[in-house]
Amino acid sequence: MTLLTLGYNNQITYSSKELLEISEEISNRFAPAHYPLTPIKKVRLLTTPNTSFSTHLSTLKLNQDEILSISTTISASFKPTLTNKVSKLTLLPLDPFHAYAYWQLTRSLSQRIDKNKALILRVYWQENEQISIDDTKFWFDIEINPLLSMHKIQLPIDGTGYSARLGQHLTPSFFTAFVESKHIYVPHDKTKPIxxxxxxxxxxxxxxxxxxxxxxxxxxxxxxxxxxxxxxxxxxxxxxxxxxxxxxxxxxxxFFEHFTHLLKKHHTIPAFIPTHTTLDSQQSGYIKTKTESGQGR
Amino acid sequence: MAKGFLNILLHAHLPYVRHPEHSHFFEENWLFEAITECYIPLLTMLDRLQTDNIRYRLTLSLSPTLISMLQDELLQSRYLAHLNKLIELSSKEIQRTQQQPEYRHLAEWYHQFFEQTLTRYSQLYQGDLLTAFKKHHIQGRLELITCAATHGFLPLLNINDAAIRTQINVGVQTFTDVFGFTPTGFWLPECGYYPGLEHFLNEAGIRYFFADTHSITHASALVKNSIYAPISCPNGVAVFARDPDSSQQVWSAHEGYPGDFDYREYYSDIGFELESDYLAPYLLEDTTRINTGIKYHRITSKEGAKAIYCPTTALAKAQLHAADFIAKKHQQINQLHPLMPTPPMIVAPFDAELFGHWWFEGPHWLEHVLRLASATPELLSTQTGSDYLAYNFAINQATPSASTWGEDGYYSYWMNDSNDWIYPYLHQASTQLEQFVQQLAGLTVSPIQERALNQALRSLLLAQSSDWPFIIKSGTTTEYATKRLTDHLARFNYLYDSVRKGKIDERYLTALEIMDNIFPHINFRDYQTSPINHDINRGNAYQ
Incomplete structure (x- = not known):
C-alpha cells in the first residue's frame, strides 16, 4: 500500500502496521530539507556469508550449486543471437568524422542480393532531418563485403547530419536500396572553432x-x-x-572542398552529384569511389 | 560573495558485481578495495572536516549500482570477511618483517589502518555507508547526486527513447528510494552527452548535469563566459563543463600530482612480490597472484629500484600539492573575475575511486584543498551546481555539443574494433522489450509474468552498463566483461522467450532474481518511448 493508491475516506480504519507504514512514507517523502537523521535501513552485519538464498517474491529457496547450475544452463542455451525478422540499417555517430553502420537483412531480402556484386553503403549528407534524403545533393558510396554486417565510415565533414542506404547496383546504372537508416548528427571537431x-x-x-x-x-x-x-x-x-x-x-x-581534395589526392572521381536521388531509382551519375581501407569488420 | 567558485565533484561508481552463486568471487574485490581505500577514507575526511567545523561544499555522485551494492547484506558480510583476512595478513607481515625495521613499521601501520577501517565500518557506520554520506548531505556540506541506472553509455543506447528514459528514471528512483529525496544534479555516465538528452533529464526532475569542456566551447550558440559559467539547454536544464586545467593537475599521468615520487606506488604490492606459498591463503584460489592492498614502496622514479614508502612524507606532499592547487585556482579566478559579469565557476570532476585507491593520498589532498579554500572565502568559495543555480544569475542558452570525457572526447572508447559487436545485441533486446511493453499496454499480466518481465528489464539494464565495453577496450578483465554482457543478454532472452511462450519456470526465475537482485521496485511497463502513464496498463489478461 502506498499513499498514492489511497483515496480520502474517514470511514477507513488502519491497523498499527498500516499506520506505521503511512507514517514512514510521509517522513520519507515529505520531510523538510533538514529532517532528523535516521538510518536508511537497519543493517544486519553478518559474520558468515549466506550459502542459500530466496527472494521476497518467492517461497523457493535455492543453494549456491542450484543457482550456478541454472545460470550455466541459461548462458549455454540462450546465447545472444541476432534475429532477421526485420531488415534494418542502423547508423551511430562516433565522433566528428566517423560513424558506425550495422545492418540486418531478412532472409527473403538476403536471397535477392546478387552474391556476385558488392553491397553498397551509400552515405548521404543530410544537414538536418527536415531535408528529405531524396533531396540531398551529396553522397558517396562505400563497397561492402557481402559477408560483413558492420562498417566504420569515415565522414568528410564534421558538425552536420548524415543518413545512409544499403543496396546494390543490380545493373550498372541502377542503384537498388534495400534498407535506409535514420538521420544522425555528428558533432563539431573540438580541436577547431568554426x-x-x-x-x-x-x-x-x-x-x-x-x-x-x-x-x-x-x-x-x-x-x-x-x-x-x-x-x-x-x-x-x-x-x-x-x-x-x-x-x-x-x-x-x-563537403565540396573535401571531395575536390580527394580527387586531387587519390586521382579518383568524387562521388557527389548535384542531382535528385531516390530509392530504387536510376542513377545516371553512379561513380565508384575509393573508400577507406581496413576499417570494416 | 566570493570572487569565484570551485565546484569539485567526485563520481563514485562500480559496476554491479555480486555473485551469490559462488562462495568467493575475485571481481567482488573491486568493491571491497574501494570501501577500504576510498569510501571509508573519504567519510573519515568528511567527519574530520565536520568536527573542525570547516565550511565547504562538495558534490558526490553515487551511482545506482554502487548504492545497491553498499546496501547489500551478502556483500557487506563478504566485505567483513575480506577485511578480516587483510588484518590477518598484516599481522603475519609484522612477524615476517621483524628483522627489517622500516618494513615492520609499515606493516604495523597497515595493520592499524585495517583495524581502524574495521572499527569504523562495523561500529561507527554499522555497515551503512550510505547513511554516513547522507548525514553530511543533511548537514549542508555534501551535495549527493546520482547517475544512470547501470551506468549505461547513453549516446550509444540512443536508438529508442525507452532505453534512455529507463536508465535515467531508474537511476533517479533508486537514489530517491534510498535517500528520501530527489537529486537535483545528474552525472552522465562517462560524461557522455548527446543533444536531446536533456529532455529525459528534465522529465526526471533533474535541474543540472555535467559535461566535458567542448560541450560548451562547441555549443550551438554564442557562449560569452566560456566554460566558467554554466549554460542552459533550451529546456532550462543547466550544464556545467569541466575545467581542463584542474583535470590536468590531478588526472595527468605525467604532470598530475598522483605521479609524485613520494606517493605510494600502486603497482608495488606484496601479492606480486612475496613467495606464493606464504601468500597462498590470500591469493585467488590459493595460486593466482592478486593485489592484497599492502604496498611497501613509493613511486620513486620511472626506472630503477623502488624506495620504501613513508606515509608521513607522502601526506606532507599531499598538503603541498593542495596548496599548489588552491594557488592556481586563485590565479585563475583573479584572471577571470574582471572579465565576467558573474563570479566564474571552475568545475573539477573526478572519479571518486582515484582518491585513495589509485592515488592513496588523494583523500588527504582533498581534505586540505577544502580546508585551504575555506580559509579565503572572499576570494574562492567551494560551491555545488545547486548553489550556483540558487544565485539566479543570468545564464546563456545553447544546446551543448556531443561529448564525453573519454579518449578523444567522443564515443570511440565505447565503440571500436574491440567492442563494436555488442551494440546490435543491446539494441535488439531494447527494441524487443519496448515493442513487447507496447503490446502489453491495456492488458493485465499474472504475478509471475510480471516478475519475469521485471527481471528481463533488470537483465537488459545490467547488459547496458558502460563498464563492459570500457573493460573490453582497456584489455584488463575482458573475459569477465564479455561473460557478464553475454550472460545478461542470455538471461534477457530466456525470460523474454519464457513469457512469450507462456512457460515460466519459477525455479529459474527465482535463481535470476537472487543473482541479479538490483532495483527491487522496477516496473517493466516503464520501458516505453512516450512518457510514462500507468493508467493505460490495466485491462484484459495477456495470454
Missing amino acids: IIQRTATRKTYTPTVYDPVQTHTIILDNHPALHLNDFTSALNQDSDDKKTFFNHLAPSQR
Missing part, C-alpha cells in the same frame, strides 16, 4: 560567398585568461590559413 572573431590584429577570414549556416561562434577577448586551454589551440590554427578558411565555409562548400 569561426574566430577577435579584436586582435591577426588576419581573419570572413565568409562571403557561403553563409556560415552553422554559427558556432566563440568570442575571444584580448585577455590571456580567456585564451586558456582550448582557446590556445584555436589561436594556433591561424598559422594554417587554408585550414582556417576551410572551417569558415558552409557545410555544403566544405
Whole structure:
C-alpha cells in the first residue's frame, strides 16, 4: 500500500502496521530539507556469508550449486543471437568524422542480393532531418563485403547530419536500396572553432560567398585568461590559413572542398552529384569511389 | 560573495558485481578495495572536516549500482570477511618483517589502518555507508547526486527513447528510494552527452548535469563566459563543463600530482612480490597472484629500484600539492573575475575511486584543498551546481555539443574494433522489450509474468552498463566483461522467450532474481518511448 493508491475516506480504519507504514512514507517523502537523521535501513552485519538464498517474491529457496547450475544452463542455451525478422540499417555517430553502420537483412531480402556484386553503403549528407534524403545533393558510396554486417565510415565533414542506404547496383546504372537508416548528427571537431572573431590584429577570414549556416561562434577577448586551454589551440590554427578558411565555409562548400581534395589526392572521381536521388531509382551519375581501407569488420 | 567558485565533484561508481552463486568471487574485490581505500577514507575526511567545523561544499555522485551494492547484506558480510583476512595478513607481515625495521613499521601501520577501517565500518557506520554520506548531505556540506541506472553509455543506447528514459528514471528512483529525496544534479555516465538528452533529464526532475569542456566551447550558440559559467539547454536544464586545467593537475599521468615520487606506488604490492606459498591463503584460489592492498614502496622514479614508502612524507606532499592547487585556482579566478559579469565557476570532476585507491593520498589532498579554500572565502568559495543555480544569475542558452570525457572526447572508447559487436545485441533486446511493453499496454499480466518481465528489464539494464565495453577496450578483465554482457543478454532472452511462450519456470526465475537482485521496485511497463502513464496498463489478461 502506498499513499498514492489511497483515496480520502474517514470511514477507513488502519491497523498499527498500516499506520506505521503511512507514517514512514510521509517522513520519507515529505520531510523538510533538514529532517532528523535516521538510518536508511537497519543493517544486519553478518559474520558468515549466506550459502542459500530466496527472494521476497518467492517461497523457493535455492543453494549456491542450484543457482550456478541454472545460470550455466541459461548462458549455454540462450546465447545472444541476432534475429532477421526485420531488415534494418542502423547508423551511430562516433565522433566528428566517423560513424558506425550495422545492418540486418531478412532472409527473403538476403536471397535477392546478387552474391556476385558488392553491397553498397551509400552515405548521404543530410544537414538536418527536415531535408528529405531524396533531396540531398551529396553522397558517396562505400563497397561492402557481402559477408560483413558492420562498417566504420569515415565522414568528410564534421558538425552536420548524415543518413545512409544499403543496396546494390543490380545493373550498372541502377542503384537498388534495400534498407535506409535514420538521420544522425555528428558533432563539431573540438580541436577547431568554426569561426574566430577577435579584436586582435591577426588576419581573419570572413565568409562571403557561403553563409556560415552553422554559427558556432566563440568570442575571444584580448585577455590571456580567456585564451586558456582550448582557446590556445584555436589561436594556433591561424598559422594554417587554408585550414582556417576551410572551417569558415558552409557545410555544403566544405563537403565540396573535401571531395575536390580527394580527387586531387587519390586521382579518383568524387562521388557527389548535384542531382535528385531516390530509392530504387536510376542513377545516371553512379561513380565508384575509393573508400577507406581496413576499417570494416 | 566570493570572487569565484570551485565546484569539485567526485563520481563514485562500480559496476554491479555480486555473485551469490559462488562462495568467493575475485571481481567482488573491486568493491571491497574501494570501501577500504576510498569510501571509508573519504567519510573519515568528511567527519574530520565536520568536527573542525570547516565550511565547504562538495558534490558526490553515487551511482545506482554502487548504492545497491553498499546496501547489500551478502556483500557487506563478504566485505567483513575480506577485511578480516587483510588484518590477518598484516599481522603475519609484522612477524615476517621483524628483522627489517622500516618494513615492520609499515606493516604495523597497515595493520592499524585495517583495524581502524574495521572499527569504523562495523561500529561507527554499522555497515551503512550510505547513511554516513547522507548525514553530511543533511548537514549542508555534501551535495549527493546520482547517475544512470547501470551506468549505461547513453549516446550509444540512443536508438529508442525507452532505453534512455529507463536508465535515467531508474537511476533517479533508486537514489530517491534510498535517500528520501530527489537529486537535483545528474552525472552522465562517462560524461557522455548527446543533444536531446536533456529532455529525459528534465522529465526526471533533474535541474543540472555535467559535461566535458567542448560541450560548451562547441555549443550551438554564442557562449560569452566560456566554460566558467554554466549554460542552459533550451529546456532550462543547466550544464556545467569541466575545467581542463584542474583535470590536468590531478588526472595527468605525467604532470598530475598522483605521479609524485613520494606517493605510494600502486603497482608495488606484496601479492606480486612475496613467495606464493606464504601468500597462498590470500591469493585467488590459493595460486593466482592478486593485489592484497599492502604496498611497501613509493613511486620513486620511472626506472630503477623502488624506495620504501613513508606515509608521513607522502601526506606532507599531499598538503603541498593542495596548496599548489588552491594557488592556481586563485590565479585563475583573479584572471577571470574582471572579465565576467558573474563570479566564474571552475568545475573539477573526478572519479571518486582515484582518491585513495589509485592515488592513496588523494583523500588527504582533498581534505586540505577544502580546508585551504575555506580559509579565503572572499576570494574562492567551494560551491555545488545547486548553489550556483540558487544565485539566479543570468545564464546563456545553447544546446551543448556531443561529448564525453573519454579518449578523444567522443564515443570511440565505447565503440571500436574491440567492442563494436555488442551494440546490435543491446539494441535488439531494447527494441524487443519496448515493442513487447507496447503490446502489453491495456492488458493485465499474472504475478509471475510480471516478475519475469521485471527481471528481463533488470537483465537488459545490467547488459547496458558502460563498464563492459570500457573493460573490453582497456584489455584488463575482458573475459569477465564479455561473460557478464553475454550472460545478461542470455538471461534477457530466456525470460523474454519464457513469457512469450507462456512457460515460466519459477525455479529459474527465482535463481535470476537472487543473482541479479538490483532495483527491487522496477516496473517493466516503464520501458516505453512516450512518457510514462500507468493508467493505460490495466485491462484484459495477456495470454
